[in-house]
Structures are given as structure tokens and as C-alpha cells.
Ligand code: ATP
């Protein structure tokens with residue numbers, strides 16, 4: 001990987017870019033994943049490359065929802081595998097939930113490489129290599145899912161997902177938690193809970209929130225969700241972007 005000086009003002013962003021590029025070289029990530037990362041970077045820049053109050057609130061709601069789930073499942077795609085593989089394994093462990101490799105540009109080779117990567121990092125249950133069910137409303141290649149994983153989960157975490165697939169999962173009656181830096185994307189608007197944050201910050205924050213809330217009763221967890229309004233969270237994210245931009249102008 002290219003050496004990036006730690007003193008660089010946008011160090012974290014450049015490291016993430018290198019990791020996604022490296023994911024392509026190693027065969028985890030599709031070339032389209034590079035474009036997705038670029039779009040994410042642009043929104044992260046607008047947000048100030050930090051976890052905003054609305055993202056923190058959504059993260060807490062997501063943690064409560066995952067802890068209340070009967071059958072949670074966590075989706076892993078090529079960008080997630082490049083950026084936060086160890087962090088996803090830790091989140092899966094904290095929840096006792098399976099990880100399912102779920103690719104938009106699916107090739108069996110990439111699925112296998114990502115599954116091997118997750119297992120090498122200590123993942124207990126990795127699904128996705130042998131899909132045995134189809135998500136209704138999606139074309140054959142995109143519909144593939146696994147029983148015991150995403151297909152019959154009640155709560156699914158999709159860090160980076162296409163809008164159509166997010167919608168199809170919601171239509172199946174699942175609660176869907178998305179991580180997406182674009183508060184306007186179809187994914188963000190379709191999801192039950194949207195964390196508008198970079199996955200490199202969101203996934204570790206979510207694991208911390210799961211650990212912090214894991215001692216709460218079902219009643220107390222439900223209370224966290226009672227007053228959660230995803231539409232309001234997305235509006236707040238847009239306001240946070242506006243406030244950040246105004247701040248930039250003041251400083252110049
Ligand atoms: P829509 O849902 O409106 O159809 P899209 O699916 O066409 O949008 P893509 O470029 O295909 O958008 O997917 C990338 C999405 O993932 C973008 O919304 C982008 O902001 C988001 N994204 C990319 N990298 C990250 C990241 N590191 N962390 C969080 N979100 C990211």
C-alpha cells in the first residue's frame with residue numbers, strides 16, 4: 001500500500017481509499033466498489049468526516065434493534081470486506097449472529113475469498129457460499145440468500161447496500177439497518193434505521209453500543225426504539241451537513 005503520512009489532514013480518508021483499492025487487488029472488492037467508495041467519500045467530506053449526533057442516535061437505535069432481534073444477520077459485501085472485516089467479525093461475536101457474504105456483482109470466487117477472509121479473522125458462522133433461497137422481487141443473481149442467515153432473519157444489518165435490495169428486504173417484513181453516508185439515497189430512505197456515517201466509524205461504534213446496552217431489559221431496549229423516527233434522523237443528517245458547510249465558509 002502507498003505510505004500515507006499520519007500528519008495528513010485527511011489521513012483516515014486516504015487510508016480507507018487505499019484499503020478499498022487493495023481489496024480490488026486481492027479480489028474481495030469489485031471495480032464498481034471503487035466508485036461507491038468515491039461517492040461515499042464525497043458525502044463524508046460534506047459531513048466533516050465525523051460521527052454526527054444524528055448518526056450516534058441511529059447507532060444506539062440500531063444496537064437496541066439488534067439486541068431485541070430473534071434472528072439477526074449481518075451482510076458483508078466487497079467494500080465492507082475491504083474496510084471493516086475484523087470489526088464485522090467482532091460485531092457478529094458480540095451479537096452471536098451469522099455473517100452472510102452478499103454481493104451485488106456476485107462471482108463465486110469473490111464470495112469464497114471474502115468468506116475465507118472472515119473465517120481467518122475468527123468468524124464463527126459465515127454464510128453466502130451456498131445460497132438456498134431467493135429474496136422476492138429481485139432478479140435471479142441479485143436475489144440469492146441463505147436460510148438461517150439473511151433470508152429468514154428478522155433484523156438485517158446492511159452496511160452499504162443497493163436501494164432495490166434494501167427495499168426488497170423491507171418488503172419481506174424485515175427490519176433493515178443500513179449504513180450509508182448519503183442521507184438521500186434510496187437505501188437510506190427505505191431502511192428502518194439508517195446510520196449516516198462511514199462504515200469505518202459506524203461498525204466499531206455499533207459494537208460498543210451493543211456491548212453497552214446488552215445489560216438492558218427488553219422493555220428498556222424497546223423504549224429506545226419507541227421514539228425513533230428514521231425520517232427525522234435523515235432530515236437531521238442533512239441539517240448537520242448544512243451546518244458543517246456554513247462553518248467552513250465562516251472559517252475562510
Ligand atoms: P441509491 O441507493 O440512491 O440507488 P446507489 O446505490 O446508486 O444509491 P452506489 O454508489 O451504488 O449508490 O452505492 C454506494 C452507496 O454507499 C452510496 O450511497 C455511498 O454514499 C455509500 N458509501 C460508500 N462508501 C461508504 C462508506 N465507506 N461508508 C458508508 N457509506 C458508504
Ligand code: MG
Pocket residue numbers: 162163164
Ligand atoms: Mg443503486
